[in-house]
Amino acid sequence: GFKVIIAGAGGAAHLPGMTASMTPLPVLGVPVQSKALKGLDSLLSIVQMPKGVPVGTLAIGEPGAANAGLLAASIVALEDEGVAARLDDFRRSQTESVAQAPEG
Structure with missing residues (x-):
């Protein structure tokens, strides 16, 4: 079964918060970059969850998505030695x- 959920969302970014309100699993929210505010609106929407509905919020866009995957793997690795070894x-x-020392 699922151990953690990653939810990406743009604009008002309601998906991570709504998901967190419906499950006891950890939810990681990734703000999607938008044209208007470059994802800042999404970031603030995900970060500002009410007390009692936690959402782990990561960086905007591709870096946040990559780190969400790594964070999810870290959570799963607590109980799965195979995932821990691959991580x-x-x-x-x-x-x-x-590089140990700058080249050039």
Whole structure:
């Protein structure tokens, strides 16, 4: 079954909050970038949830979506050793891809 839900939303961004109000599972909200306010409206809508309806809010757009996936994997990894191992491998690979000293 599900362990965590990722909900992306733009504009008034009601989807993450509505989802959180209907489930005991952790809900991660990702604001979608819009033309008018570049996603700031979505970010503020997701962040300003009433007490008792928590939504984990991430960055606007693609970086937020990627980090939502990693955060969801971290939550699942608490109970799934296979996911934990793959997440460790990803983090190790990411760390190893960074140059130790600036080139040039």
